Amino acid sequence: MIGRILGNRYEIIEKIGGGGMALVYKAKCQLLNRYVAVKILRPEFTSDEEFITKFKRESQAAASLSHPNIVNIYDVGVDDHDIYYIVMEYVKGKTLKQIIKEHGPLNPEETINIGKQISLALHHAHSNHIVHRDIKPHNILMTDDGRVKVTDFGIARAVTSATVTNTGNVIGSVHYFSPEQARGGYTDEKSDIYSLGIVMYEMATGRLPFDGESPISIALKHIHEDVMPPTMINENIPKALEDIIMKSIQKDQAKRYGSTKEILEDLNQALKQPMGDFVKFDDDDDSPTQVIPVIKDNDVPKSKPIHFSPKSEKKSNNRLIVWGAVATAFVLALIFIGSIFYFKDIFVSQEKEVPNVIGKSYEEAKQNLENLGLKVEQEQEQYSSEYDEGQVMFQDPKAGESVKTGYPIRLIVSKGAKLTEVPNLLNKNIEEIGFILENAKLKEGTVKYEYNTLPIGIIISQSPEAGKNAPEGSAVNVLVSQGPETKLVLMPNLVGEKIDNARRIIETSNLIVGKIEYKFDEKIEKDVVIQQSILAGTETDENKVIDLVVSKGTEGMTQPPEENELQMKTVSLGINYNRAKQEQFTLRIVKRQNGISTEIYKATHYKSKESEKIIIEGRGKATIDVYFDDEKVAERNIDFETGSLYE
Structure with a gap:
């Protein structure tokens, strides 16, 4: 594909990315002399009408949008070889995912500003009745000047009266999609709001709220499990930002923000009042609304008059009974009131201040709480890279709050760091290990360099060693060759x-x-x-x-020409370009013979050609050294008389 010209206009230069449906290349527009990004449908899908329809739908949806925070679509086409492509704005920068991976949690101001720009892009799309349905950091590009560009409307579709999943398959990226997407149910603008909330959660904490062994297990967590509050992971997150995130990722669509415009308003307010309590949550009301009829005067039952018997012999006895009852009631009232004052410490429950038990062992935390007369509820255990196994990692209510004696304190206990097997990085290029470590849920640690006979960029050693178990999220340190020492x-x-x-x-x-x-x-x-x-x-x-x-x-x-002294022999030398460090490189071939080194070939070549055969000339036996950009990559002993290799 490198070097091909699409539509007699776009020259493919290099591959820069790819997704499930398409590959993305950097290209040069020969008409306007500018760089563009070209998304090309994968060859295996060109005969699939469903994918072609989806590919066209993406271009139509994205082309209808024009906004500073959305990647612009310039052209759409198909060439004679059934190559379907979309030409779009080339954004120089990194994805938000790369930035989070490199820097960890972003500070609150960065998180809010990026969240605002994503919200502006989504607001424009939603105003045009388009739901993105795949908002994730991988689809958010960050320019060098800090501008956000939302891209890859790969599964976006115009909203109609009934938005469902396509052919029964759930659409979206499992770590970021909403509970309704996980269930395959109705999706609308609020599905994008949920995904935006997950993205802001990851920006603020540096990690995802849910992880699992498989996409199904992660999807089930989106549906059933509560999200750990962001401040449990990063205590520097202000209250307003945490409230915005938690409201955005409510499992009930009706409890989320009604629109991205509402999120924008709260994000702007969060910059002014970081610790403000202005985010409104919709609380449940268990009592149903009832229609009560108006009560009229004639609906109130009237008491009947009491008629006393005029018999004089019973009046005296009744009067005695009444006075006796009054006296008894008065005595009992005095006893009751005195008891209240005397036993008030028994009848009135005292308030206790909840201590901080986070970081303590479960047994110690339970004993401390029970000594104060509080109950302990161990809700669940979760993996944690911050707290050791058996330590309390979350408590509710928080430390410092006042509760009644006997109030239950909910605790979450750490299962320790989740372990993963360290992959083998030896003899791999430093540029390749980022993806390998990410797949193993590890990260790149300290990188040191030293002179070595291995080519530049090749890993010499690693710590921890391959095959050992390490906590998820921990770092793997590597020692990298910087090539032979130059003298x-x-x-x-x-x-x-x-x-x-x-x-x-x-x-x-x-x-x-x-x-x-x-x-x-x-x-x-x-x-x-x-x-x-x-x-x-x-x-x-x-x-x-x-x-x-x-x-x-x-x-x-x-x-006299050297060739006339002895007839020159030609040999076809096959060279593989997989060790080239960049697309364009200088190939040099040096012949060593009789103690003398002579350069016999030098030209520019391209890695995308994968391999080529180079014709060289010589006499007798010689050693041939192959260089890519002054880096020696191969050595061969050749007998020019027979055209064969020898030891």
Whole structure:
């Protein structure tokens, strides 16, 4: 694909990324002389009508959007070889995922500012009835000047009256998608709000709220499990930001923000009042609304008049009974009131201040709380890289709050760090290990360099060693080769020397004989060096190629070609380019024979061609050294007479 021109306009330069549906290349627009990004549908999907339809839908959805925080779409096309492509704005910078990986948790101001720009992009998309449905840090590009660009509307679709998943498959990235996406249910703008909340959670804490052995287990956690509050991971997160995140990731769509405009308002307020309590949560109301009829006067039952018997013999007895009852009630009331004052410490529950038990062992925390008359509820155990196994990592209510005696304190206990097997990084290039460590849920640690016979960038050793178990999120330190140690030599004076002697001087100085050009000279005798490519007396690197100009004597005298002395033989030398460090590199081939090194080939080549055969000439047996940009990558012994290799 490298070097191909699409639409007679876009020259593919290099691959810069890829996703499940398409590959992304950097290209040069020959018409406008600018760099663009070209997304090309993977070849295996070009015969799949469903994917082609989805690919076209992406281009139509994204092309209808024009906003400073959304990657612009310039062109859409298909060439004669059924290559479907979208041409879009080329953004120089990094993904938000890369920034989080490199720097860890972002500070609150950065998190809020990035969240605002993502919200602005989503607000524009939602206003055009488009739901992104795959908001994640990988799809958020950060320019060098700090601007956010939302990209990859790969599964976005125009919202209609019934938004569902396509052909029964859940759409979205499992670590970031909403509970309704996990269930395959109705998705709308609030699904993007949930994903934005997860992204802000990761920015603020440096980690994801849910992880698991498989996508299914992670999806189930989105549906059923509560998210650990961000301040439990990073205590520097202000209250307002935590409240915004927690409201955005409510499992019930109705309890999230109604729109991205509401999030923007709260994010702006969070910059002014970081510890403010202004985020409004929708509380549950268990009592149903009832319609109560108006109560009229005639609905109130009227008490019937009491008629006393006029019999005089019963009046006296009734009066005695009444006075006796009054006296008894008065005595009992005095006893009851006195008891309240006397036993008030028993009847009235005292308030206790909740102590801080985070970081203590579960047994110690339980004993401390029970000594204060509080109950202990161990809710669950969770993995933690911050707290050792058996230590309390979360408590509710928090330390310092006042509660009644007997109030239950909910504790979460650490299971310790989750272990993962350390992958083998030896003999791999330093540029490759980021993805390897990320897949193993580890991160790159200290990188040290030393001189070594291995090529530049190749890993010499690692700590911990491959195969050992290490806590997830821990660092793997590596020692990297910076190639053989470069030594400087003083360039000898070759001018005036016979060519054979000049060759020996170059070889003994650990330099390499390069191109030798013969010229007529009326003053200098034949076979004497009259010019050298590096001035005598200057310092230069070992193994530097030295070109010479040699006198052919006076004109009329001819220097017999070297080829005429002995018939030259040609050999086809196959060279693989997989060890090239960049797309364009200089290939040099040096022949070592009879103690003399001579450069016999030098040209620019491209790694994307993978391998080529180079025709070289020589006589007898020689050692051939292959260099990529002055780095030696291969050595072969060749018999030019037979055209074969030998030991």
